[in-house]
Amino acid sequence: MTEPWTLHPDRALPADPGVRSIARQVYAQTADLPIVSMHGHVDARVLDEDQPFGDPAELFVIPDHYLVRMLVSQGAGNHELGVPARAGSGVEVEQDHREIWRRFASNWRLFRGTPTRYWLEHELVEVFGVDTRPSAKSADAIYDHLLDALARPEFRPRALFERFRIETLATTDAATDDLAHHTSLARQGWGEKVVPTFRPDALVHIDRPGWPAGVAELSRVSGVDVDGYDAFIVALEQRRAVFRAAGARATDHGHVSAEATPLADEDARRIFAAALRGEATAAQAQAFSGHMLVEMARMSSEDGLVMQLHPGVLRDHDPHIAGVFGPDTGFDIPVQVEYTRALRPLLERFGRHPGLRLVLFTIDETVYSRELAPLAGVYPAVRLGAPWWFLDSPDGMRRFRDAATETAGFYNTTGFVDDTRAFASIPARHDLARRIDAGYLARLVAEHRLDLDEALETAVDLAYELPRESYAPPV
Template identity: 55%
Template sequence: MALLDPDRLFPIEPRARGLARALYEAVRDLPIISPHGHTDPRWFAENAAFADPARLVVVPDHYVLRMLCSQGIPLSDLGIPRRDGGPVEADPRTIWRRFAAHYHLFRGTPSQLWLDHSFENVFGLDERLNAATADAYFDHIASCLERPEFRPRALYERFGIEAIATTDSPLDDLRWHDSIAESGWQGRVVCTYRPDAVIDPEGPGFAENLRQFGVVTGCDTSDWDGYLAAHRTRRADFRRRGATATDHGHPSARTENLDHAAAARLFARIRSGEATAEEADAFRGQMLTEMARMSLEDGLVMQIHPGSWRNHSGAVMAAFGPDRGFDIPTRTDYVGALKPLLDAVGMEPNLTVILFNLDESAVGRELAPLAGAYPALRLGPPWWFFDSAEGMRRFREAATETAGFYNTVGFNDDTRAFCSIPARHDVARRVDCGYLADLVCTGRLAEAEAAEVAYDLSYRLAKETYRL
């Protein structure tokens, strides 16, 4: 008995469902372009077997962790290491059993779709995961992971991935990317420049990060011009290793466009360690505009991921560190916040700034009108809490009428959970084909046009926008 309905996510009305099926069949097996995500380049460099089912499926998945935690399961019981080195569950089978016993919590969520897709299509399982099937699942997946066809490179090829981007710190030595290049393997794994560690004065270890940034680049990061030179140097290092994009995870979309003298004074305040919260925010905003200018120089596509209150739980942050499922969306202003950057470079046709969003109310009101006017702007796909069937559909309905399809950039999966990559792309392709089928059936799009748009949303737009 299959876990997945072959017509999942398609419209209910018979004509639209048939058309959605036909559109989907034409794009379902297109190569995957994964231009933004958080897979570990070490996987592909070493090509070692994944350790066990729990560390493959449960431990790296924020969606899984937050749901289980919301029901009172401590992160320590799921094998998440404590910052103080205190005891946590170390037995992967026990972790798996806890996950399986609570799998019902994911009913109706996108996580269940992604996980069931992985279980059925990657591992050939056809029974529902629950407490009774937990051990059978664990044993089967563990047995699969011992086989060469389940190593990272083999799965990359089996998933039909054409290119995948990792997200990397400016302090990273990028040795795993170098190792991949030296190995002769033909898979394309590119790095992405994520400079937050040396841009956010309120981030952990900023002063030491700034010092290390100078060591890594050989630039004087105690001086504004030297600091900017360090970014240019490091961006060039990334580009030599295949990078095509930068990424910026700021609390807000605020930008600034200070003149050189004012920016230098602000940087001096930041370096002093005595900057106010307002000055720290202004500096982050100034750096978004500086990064956009640098993208005009070197051609790197710029991604802005604003609007998340990261690590909202102080207790979880203190005990387990960042990235444990406690990032929460906030209200986000784009029209006013982006104006300084757009006044500086928004009309540049050779610049691509991709805006991501966690405030759905802003899509129709602010983001689609902005991207529908400024040549430099594109809209990223529904992200994080909204990369669901409903979120994708709402995005298309809110954005298309003002920005069209071609001011968006297709789909990216933004995941650490490797086996969910084909599942997430499958969901996006099904939802888009369903939306296009409805447009055809209501007389707003010709069937031949729908087929072209389905191809573009599934493959071409991501490949061309990210220059992959």
């Protein structure tokens, strides 16, 4: 390895010297631009309270499902990595965080070739000034170095937020969230910087165990007595208005399929009533969630919130893990997903509506050139989000540009959108995306398929202008 451990200025740029030289020019346009982070999973509380982050295991290992899953794949138990187990599960969770960190550091080789490795290298070196590669040998020294840094004021959340040059950070919030932290942030002048996102998944999937509680909570927080479908719609519209008033720019929808077929009102009422009685069938639940996507598009066309759709993940593939450790611990596995037929009823109604913006994400690459780029390349409402989840990676992003651009162009995409739980990784992810886009644009220039001035402008659009414009506040 290179000693000391440093970040190479040309990292993630193309290897060919001629293309790299162009890519450097392109990247130079975007390297210092502010970050517009419109789809994240950082908790607003973190910024509202602005308390120091915990120890290195708490910041880097335990909450990062990318990292946990890789260690699990080579034999570590989730509990050995400090992942909290449900009360009463009888599982003893490792409490020695230094031990957890050692386990991670001594398995550094597992991450070779992965974006986790790339992001962590950026975070450790650039953000925290670590100058030794993680290993069994270096684990303790790095732990101590990080522990020391995390105690300092310049590593508190808001200080990092400013240092990262974040212009806007969107959080993801349950539709029933009271947005107390956002309200508090607004009072402190951070209302423009940290905005909520309306996520109603728990309310539109009527077969999930938590649904009745969710509906009760919706009644409480909205003040609308949700005793039937019509009240449900009114309550959702009320919540959207509250989110919008709190600065929300978008809604977010995670469904297994992209199915979006409207039901007749009487059918929606009947199914909702059955669900309230606990009698809805699986088929009814699926039909209802597909219907609600159309309803959400209708509401977006009226209130201007951008609608984001992320289908195609089978959550909690291992039910035992889900039972003990809960969701988001690395056992979510993608499945094939179809958009052309599934979205047709929605697009027939709202695909050319001037009030709707529908951002489509995928974790199934086969649809880039076959379905998503053709849809985004003709429907004015549709934009393609950035490569999502496992695909938010150097080669994953390259394949996306390669497969989508020739049909959708650049301007039917949203530019870069991260999907980060790990606050400290935000600049690493945006920087990586800017490098990959610079490399892609440089290749087009080197192949004389684009002029240099066009590449320079497009790079700024992808890094900054398109995310801003795609998620512009509702008028």
